[in-house]
Amino acid sequence: MVARRGRLSGASADSFGGYRARLVEALRAKGIRNLAVLKAFAETPRHLFVPAAVRHRAYEDAALPIGNGQTVSQPFTQARYLELLRLRGKEKVLEIGTGSGYQTALLGTLAGQVFTVERVRSLAEAARQALLEAGVRNVSVLVGDGTLGWSAYAPYDAILVAAGGPDVPPPLLQQLADGGQLLIPLGARGSQTLTLVRRVGAEFRQLPVAEARFVPLIGEHGFDA
Ligand code: SAH
Numbered sequence: 001m002v003a004r005r006g007r008l009s010g011a012s013a014d015s016f017g018g019y020r021a022r023l024v025e026a027l028r029a030k031g032i033r034n035l036a037v038l039k040a041f042a043e044t045p046r047h048l049f050v051p052a053a054v055r056h057r058a059y060e061d062a063a064l065p066i067g068n069g070q071t072v073s074q075p076f077t078q079a080r081y082l083e084l085l086r087l088r089g090k091e092k093v094l095e096i097g098t099g100s101g102y103q104t105a106l107l108g109t110l111a112g113q114v115f116t117v118e119r120v121r122s123l124a125e126a127a128r129q130a131l132l133e134a135g136v137r138n139v140s141v142l143v144g145d146g147t148l149g150w151s152a153y154a155p156y157d158a159i160l161v162a163a164g165g166p167d168v169p170p171p172l173l174q175q176l177a178d179g180g181q182l183l184i185p186l187g188a189r190g191s192q193t194l195t196l197v198r199r200v201g202a203e204f205r206q207l208p209v210a211e212a213r214f215v216p217l218i219g220e221h222g223f224d225a
Contacts, residue, residue: 014045014047016045016047016058016059019058019059020041020042020044020045020046020059021042022059023041023046023059023060023061023075024038024041024042026061026075026076027041027061027075027076027079030061030076032076032079032080032083033083034079034082034083034086036087036089036109036110037079037082037083037106037110038079039109040082040106040109040110041075041079041106043109044102044105044106044109044134045134046058046059046072046075046102047059048130048133048134049066049072049100049101049102049105049127049130049134050064050066050072050100050102051065051066051067061074061075061076062074063077066099066100066123066126067122067123067126068120068122068123069215070099070120070123070215071099071215072099072100072102072103073099073103073162073214077212078102078103078106080210081103081160081183081194082103082106082107082110084181084183084196084209085110085158085160085181085183087107087110087111087158089110089111089112090111090112091111091112091113091156091157091158092111092112092113092115092153092155092156092157092177093107093111093113093114093115093156093157093158093159093160094114094115094116094117094149094150094153094154094156094158094159094160094172094175095107095114095115095116095117095159095160095161095162096116096117096146096147096149096159096160096161096162096163096172096217097117097118097146097161097162097163097215097217098116098117098118098123098124098127098141098162099118099123099127099162100123100126100127100130101116101126101127101128101130101131101141102130103160103162104116104127104131104136104139104141105130105131105134105136105139107139107160108131108136108137108138108139109136111138111157111158112138113138113139113140113153114138114139114140115139115140115142115150115153115156116139116140116141116142117141117142117143117144117145117146117149117150118141118142118143118146119143119144119145119146119218119219121143124141124142124143127141128141140153145219145220146161146217146219147165147169147171147172147217147219147220147221147222148169148171148219148220148221149169149171149172149174149175150175151171151175154174154175155175155176155177155178155180156175156176156177156180157177157179157180157181158180158181158182158183159172159175159176159180159181159182159183159184160182160183160184161182161183161184161185161217162214163185163214163215163216163217163218163222164184164185164186164187164189164190164192164212164213164214164215164216164217165184165185165186165216165217165221165222165223166186166187166188166222166223167186167221168182168184168186168195168197168204169217169219169220169221169222170221171221172184173197173199173204176197176199177199178199178200178201179198179199179200180198180199181196181197181198181199182196182197182198182199183195183196183197183209184197185212185213185214189216189223190213190216191211191213192211192212192213192214193208193209193210193211193212194208194209194210194211194212195207195208195209196209
């Protein structure tokens with residue numbers, strides 16, 4: 001399986017279409033029903049977002065190592081996560097924890113504009129490159145502490161935190177639009193409860209969704225490094 005990297009322009013021009021279709025079938029079989037979410041997985045070239053060493057496994061429904069001790073999450077987990085946000089295509093979204101940039105690319109398909117923050121510079125740079133190669137244009141990547149959010153573009157209709165923290169970082173609540181939703185794994189290192197926070201005026205309603213295991217959210221309003 002050889003990807004002719006220099007000539008790829010998004011998902012349609014590569015040789016991985018069959019593998020992607022099988023991944024989409026696997027997601028459907030596991031209960032993912034949201035058509036926009038399934039379509040995002042069908043169109044997003046995951047092989048561009050994982051290191052060459054694991055590229056042959058890019059379309060398995062499995063978490064994969066992306067370097068710096070970080071992982072790109074299992075597609076099924078990401079699909080569940082994305083279904084919960086019920087994006088309609090026009091939203092402004094903030095993502096904390098860019099990682100490989102794969103979920104960022106999925107969000108780019110599902111929302112209007114995506115702002116993403118990653119604390120590890122090398123990951124952010126690789127993600128930027130992969131997003132460019134995948135033809136994703138409505139995404140901006142910032143290197144920094146995502147527990148502070150990205151105030152310049154606030155408020156956000158949806159905020160996704162892809163790492164587990166002890167509490168919801170207050171700046172993220174401040175940057176959430178009225179009627180907006182925030183998803184974050186909350187709890188101890190290594191074992192969290194995925195939590196949906198909905199803002200109604202000045203009120204924040206928390207709803208536990210599922211057990212989860214994410215890498216730690218490290219920063220001013222997260223865990224120590
Ligand atoms: N969704 C990503 C996987 C994210 S893994 C993907 O599709 O690949 C979680 C990421 O959060 C890691 O890259 C980690 O470096 C990053 N992270 C942890 N704490 C952070 C913080 N305070 N700000 C920004 N990124 C953070």
